[in-house]
Amino acid sequence: xxxxxxxxxxxxxxxxxxxxxxxxxxxxxxxxxxxxxxxxxxxxxxxxxxxxxxxxxxxxxxxxxxxxxxxxxxxxxxxxxxxxxxxxxxxxxxxxxxxxxxxxxxxxxxxxxxxxxxxxxxxxxxxxxxxxxxxxxxxxxxxxxxxxxxxxxxxxxxxxxxxxxxxxxxxxxxxxxxxxxxxxxxxxxxxxxxxxxxxxxxxxxxxxxxxxxxxxxxxxxxxxxxxxxxxxxxxxxxxxxxxxxxxxxxxxxxxxxxxxxxxxxxxxxxxxxxxxx
Amino acid sequence: xxxxxxxxxxxxxxxxxxxxxxxxxxxxxxxxxxxxxxxxxxxxxxxxxxxxxxxxxxxxxxxxxxxxxxxxxxxxxxxxxxxxxxxxxxxxxxxxxxxxxxxxxxxxxxxxxxxxxxxxxxxxxxxxxxxxxxxxxxxxxxxxxxxxxxxxxxxxxxxxxxxxxxxxxxxxxxxxxxxxxxxxxxxxxxxxxxxxxxxxxxxxxxxxxxxxxxxxxxxxxxxxxxxxxxxxxxxxxxxxxxxxxxxxxxxxxxxxxxxxxxxxxxxxxxxxxxxxxxxxxxxxxxxxxxxxxxxxxxxxxxxxxxxx
Numbered sequence: 001x002x003x004x005x006x007x008x009x010x011x012x013x014x015x016x017x018x019x020x021x022x023x024x025x026x027x028x029x030x031x032x033x034x035x036x037x038x039x040x041x042x043x044x045x046x047x048x049x050x051x052x053x054x055x056x057x058x059x060x061x062x063x064x065x066x067x068x069x070x071x072x073x074x075x076x077x078x079x080x081x082x083x084x085x086x087x088x089x090x091x092x093x094x095x096x097x098x099x100x101x102x103x104x105x106x107x108x109x110x111x112x113x114x115x116x117x118x119x120x121x122x123x124x125x126x127x128x129x130x131x132x133x134x135x136x137x138x139x140x141x142x143x144x145x146x147x148x149x150x151x152x153x154x155x156x157x158x159x160x161x162x163x164x165x166x167x168x169x170x171x172x173x174x175x176x177x178x179x180x181x182x183x184x185x186x187x188x189x190x191x192x193x194x195x196x197x198x199x200x201x202x203x204x205x206x207x208x209x210x211x212x213x214x215x216x217x218x219x220x221x222x223x224x225x226x227x228x229x230x231x232x233x234x235x236x237x238x239x240x241x242x243x244x245x246x247x248x249x250x251x252x253x254x255x256x257x258x259x260x261x262x263x264x265x266x267x268x269x270x271x272x273x274x275x276x277x
Numbered sequence: 278x279x280x281x282x283x284x285x286x287x288x289x290x291x292x293x294x295x296x297x298x299x300x301x302x303x304x305x306x307x308x309x310x311x312x313x314x315x316x317x318x319x320x321x322x323x324x325x326x327x328x329x330x331x332x333x334x335x336x337x338x339x340x341x342x343x344x345x346x347x348x349x350x351x352x353x354x355x356x357x358x359x360x361x362x363x364x365x366x367x368x369x370x371x372x373x374x375x376x377x378x379x380x381x382x383x384x385x386x387x388x389x390x391x392x393x394x395x396x397x398x399x400x401x402x403x404x405x406x407x408x409x410x411x412x413x414x415x416x417x418x419x420x421x422x423x424x425x426x427x428x429x430x431x432x433x434x435x436x437x438x439x440x441x442x443x444x445x446x447x448x449x450x451x452x453x454x455x456x457x458x459x460x461x462x463x464x465x466x467x468x469x470x471x472x473x474x475x476x477x478x479x480x481x482x483x484x485x486x487x488x489x490x491x492x493x494x495x496x497x498x499x500x501x502x503x504x505x506x507x508x509x510x511x512x513x514x515x516x517x518x519x520x521x522x523x524x525x526x527x528x529x530x531x532x533x534x535x536x537x538x539x540x541x542x543x544x545x546x547x548x549x550x551x552x553x554x555x556x557x558x559x560x561x562x563x564x565x566x567x568x569x570x571x572x573x574x575x576x577x578x579x580x581x582x583x584x585x
Contacts, residue, residue, distance in 0.1 A: 119511075128512035143513045144468065144496040226470065226497025226508065233498075241500055244400050244475045 041258060048255055049248045056252040064230045065238035066256065072146060072234060073214040076153035080210040083154070084161035085203065089191070091162065092169035110159040117155055118223025125151060126224075148225035149232050153214035160213050161206040168202020169195070208268040212261050361389035364559040365411060367402045368394055369418035369546070370503065371442070371522060375579045376416065379572050383563055390559055398501060399477070406431050406551070413554035414563050416546065418442075419477035423547040433557070436549035438584035439568045440576050442520040443543055444481055446534040447509050447527065454515045459485065459536040462493045462516055470508045470517040473498035477544055478505070482518050484542045506531070520544070525580040543585050 049056070056062065091103055109117055123129045125142045135142060142148050176198060180190045196203070218236040225232040227241065235257050243250040364383075368376045373396045380392040395402070395412070399422040406412060407429050415432070416439070417423040423436045448456055454467055462469045471493060472479030479498065486493060496514060499505045505517040510530045524533040548567055550560040566572045573583065 122511045122513060126511060126513050222500070222504065223507070226513075227473065227499055227504075228495065228497050237500075241473055241475055243404075244398075244473075244500070247404075 044251060044254060044258075047251050049252070052248060053252050053255075056246075056249045057256050059249070061229055061233075061238060061242075062249070062253055062256075065233055065235045065253070066260075068146070068149070068230060068233065069215055069235040069257075070260075072149045072153055073211050075150045076157055076214040077207055077211040079150065079154040080158050080161040080214075081203070081207055084158050084206070084210070085165060087158075088162045088165035088169060088206075089195075092166045093174070106162050107159050109156050110163075114156055114217065114219030115223050118152060118220035121148075121152060121155060121220060121224040144226045144228065144232060146231055149221050149234060152220035152224045153217045156217055156220055157210035157213040160209040161203075164206030164209055165199060165202050168199040168206075171202075172198045204268055208265060211264060215257070215261060215264075362556045362559055363391045363393060364413050364556050364563055366392060366394050366414045366416065366563065367406060367410070367412045368396055368414075368416040369399045369402070370396050370501070371418050371520060372396065372416055372546070374526060375575050375581070376567075378575050379567060382571055382575075383566055386566070387559065387562060392563070400425075403429070403431075406553075409553075411553060411555065412551055413556045413560040414548065415551055416548040416567070418544065418546055419480075420545050420547055421477065423549065426549070431551055431553070432549040433552045433554070434550060436547035437564065437568055438545050438547050439572070440546040441543040441582035441584055442522055442546065442580075443539045443582060444478070444485060444518050445521045445524050445539060446516055446536060447506065447519050447524050447531040448516050448534060449509060449512045450529060450532055452532045452534065456516050456534050458534070459489055459538050460491050462518075463491045465494070467516055468496045468514045469493055470497045470499060470505050470514040471495045472502055472505055472518070473500060476500060476502075478502045478518070478520060481542050481544050485518075485538055488541060489538050520580075522580040543582060545584060546581075 057066075087106060091099070091106070112120075124131055125135065125148070126132050127136070127141075127143050140147075142151065172195075176194050177190050180194045181187075185193065216236060217234070218240065221232065221234060222237060222240075227233045227237050229238075233241070235253060239250045239253045239257070242253060366376065366380070373394075376394060376396075380394060383392055384390055395405070395410075397405070399417040399419060402415065402417070403422050403425050406415060406426060415423070415426055417426070417436075420438075423432070426432050427436065446456055446459070446462070448454070456462070456467070461467060471482045474480055474483050478501075482493075485491075497508065499508070502519050502523050506519050506523050506527055508514045509517040509519075510527060516534075521533075521535075521539075524531060548564055550557060550564055554560045567576075577583070
């Protein structure tokens with residue numbers, strides 16, 4: 001009852017303290033939190049050497065790093081969707097013993113320091129790793145290749161897609177699916193025609209989160225894939241390296257990374273909210 | 278309707294307060310635990326020193342007692358009044374083992390003093406110092422970063438070169454691909470990991486390549502020598518170029534292949550006291566210890582060369 005009356009009121013009257021149903025003091029820590037997130041970005045913006053900006057971000061190594069980042073992040077986002085969407089469906093809809101444990105395990109990359117993830121990946125896909133000899137037999141050498149970057153990014157980004165999509169699936173409920181099934185639709189048809197269209201906004205925002213996480217991936221890539229221009233040195237690794245000799249270039253590239261991330265989030269956020277309402 | 282709401286908000290306030298307190302506690306305890314760990318190690322070895330016949334000077338037992346009670350400064354004032362205080366040393370990551378040992382010696386020789394270290398990449402340390410991080414001494418793994426610190430007016434006096442380090446080849450244990458010299462690294466069948474030219478170990482690698490005319494095509498150019506070492510100890514690559522001290526430190530996790538061309542390219546480690554030092558007297562003593570016979574002995578034992 002309370003929820004039903006306060007939510008539309010907030011929509012109508014905007015953010016102002018009066019009418020939001022919130023006590024005024026909540027706004028102080030909320031604004032402080034906002035400043036805490038935005039201020040470092042502003043501080044970085046103030047350090048950008050605009051006279052050299054274009055020259056810094058169009059250097060050969062910067063362009064190579066940006067392209068590699070966009071390519072690998074796109075590839076790992078596709079991997080996340082291919083692997084993560086079925087995982088989310090199973091976690092949200094199926095019931096089996098150990099479901100809770102399975103969900104906790106899926107979220108593990110979220111809480112692991114990326115470096116630890118990288119070490120774990122080395123011992124799995126590395127040359128002397130668990131699957132290393134098998135892959136060697138198949139002629140696949142993952143170490144120090146772009147594939148290693150995609151594996152590292154997928155590993156850390158997958159939970160974002162699963163979490164986001166599983167949340168949407170639970171919110172959407174099973175009513176329409178049940179109706180479709182009673183009308184004679186087979187499970188695959190229900191999934192394709194009912195479930196997926198219903199949770200598409202959740203899938204999109206999950207994919208965006210995964211892409212953003214993959215774009216920013218650093219620790220696991222550095223540990224597992226190495227760092228070579230055009231092959232494994234993504235934008236975050238390039239920024240870290242540039243910082244050693246040319247802090248201005250590092251700042252300029254950081255700004256590029258921020259702009260790319262903001263653009264992607266804004267573009268898909270807008271579309272996702274339109275879709276959901 | 279208003280009553281349950283206000284009680285809910287009281288709950289929120291309580292939760293927020295709890296969160297703040299928790300954050301504070303975590304940040305405090307993590308801060309103090311890092312300091313504590315270095316102090317603890319000092320206690321362990323200084324008491325060991327006290328029990329050994331070599332350190333039978335009258336100060337030794339009192340120093341170990343002082344270090345044990347964490348309020349070191351006050352309780353040891355009787356033995357050496359002017360030396361009391363906490364000395365903060367920023368040192369290159371490759372100096373972790375040796376400087377920790379030298380720090381223990383320092384605390385034994387200067388009862389009442391405590392040495393805390395910040396070990397990181399030299400360029401990170403310069404960035405931190407420029408941003409106002411409080412420190413008394415800076416030891417860099419290359420002259421380049423010390424020059425940066427000097428240019429930023431962080432250094433008081435002239436930096437002193439106290440050690441040198443040269444490159445060596447490391448391979449996974451047993452040297453499976455049979456590397457015998459630097460020229461073997463140019464073979465297309467050998468996957469080699471090196472440091473990126475932007476960092477000191479990579480600059481040294483590039484110089485050796487120029488000197489020898491051997492052109493390595495690495496599979497990865499890492500940001501630090503520890504990352505190179507990691508790729509070798511985990512068996513990801515066939516060979517890597519690291520410093521002799523790193524190879525020595527890695528023990529039997531790697532096989533070292535020395536090459537004569539390395540001797541011509543010495544990476545120089547300078548040390549200096551800082552203008553922002555709150556303990557200038559202790560800072561000078563620490564630099565003297567590092568450059569003196571005792572410090573040099575510790576460094577030599579770890580594989581460092583004398584400063585050229």
